[in-house]
Amino acid sequence: GAVVSQHPSWVICKSGTSVKIECRSLDFQATTMFWYRQFPKQSLMLMATSNEGSKATYEQGVEKDKFLINHASLTLSTLTVTSAHPEDSSFYICSAFPSSGNTGELFFGEGSRLTVL
Amino acid sequence: QKEVEQDPGPLSVPEGAIVSLNCTYSNSAFQYFMWYRQYSRKGPELLMYTYSSGNKEDGRFTAQVDKSSKYISLFIRDSQPSDSATYLCAMSGGGNQFYFGTGTSLTVIP
Numbered sequence: 491g492a493v494v495s496q497h498p499s500w501v502i503c504k505s506g507t508s509v510k511i512e513c514r515s516l517d518f519q520a521t522t523m524f525w526y527r528q529f530p531k532q533s534l535m536l537m538a539t540s541n542e543g544s545k546a547t548y549e550q551g552v553e554k555d556k557f558l559i560n561h562a563s564l565t566l567s568t569l570t571v572t573s574a575h576p577e578d579s580s581f582y583i584c585s586a587f588p589s590s591g592n593t594g595e596l597f598f599g600e601g602s603r604l605t606v607l
Numbered sequence: 608q609k610e611v612e613q614d615p616g617p618l619s620v621p622e623g624a625i626v627s628l629n630c631t632y633s634n635s636a637f638q639y640f641m642w643y644r645q646y647s648r649k650g651p652e653l654l655m656y657t658y659s660s661g662n663k664e665d666g667r668f669t670a671q672v673d674k675s676s677k678y679i680s681l682f683i684r685d686s687q688p689s690d691s692a693t694y695l696c697a698m699s700g701g702g703n704q705f706y707f708g709t710g711t712s713l714t715v716i717p
Contacts, residue, residue, distance in 0.1 A: 494650075496650070522703045524705075531712075533695070533707065533708075533709040533710050534651075534695070539703070581648070583651070585651075587703050593639070593656070594639030594641075594656075594699055595639070595641065595653060595656050596653075596697065596699075596705055597653060598643070598650040598651045598653070599650050600649060600650045601648070601649060601650040603648065
């Protein structure tokens, strides 16, 4: 299957700093990528839909100034958690939807665990 | 009513058992159906993908879609401890909107 790579897989930062997480589709192009947040033993919570070349669409309750999303190319989307606080500690996962030859499948990254001290 | 309903479990079975995981949905426009396996602290891994109705088999895994009943299933034969994970169903109507179940936690006991 298609591969989506997320980096870093885990990161620890101090409160008040910003952290950037990358999501790359390695063997396909993705016009659309998604960012999720997941708390322990809970299901995926969609944060935003990232579209190449345009602004991301954020779900209700997600602060766009807090969680900056950039999708500058067909293979890369980034999520930047700005001025991170301990309550932002979570597991962040991206997924990518192939632009062509699309059979309707959605592929996920390995996830990034953020701990804010 | 949620678009997709999935029993969260937890489900606990002995090794070698047949496991049945299910999701129901309400939107008749859904045509693409997926099952993901998610291990703890990992991203979901696409396990099975089915378009429209019917069955699909891959090794010990069988996915079934019954569009008339709006019901999908994942069967795991000869379950192994390594199958212990959370299983998520997902579906879409073909666009870039996907709908997920809440996931079923499965434990296979040696």
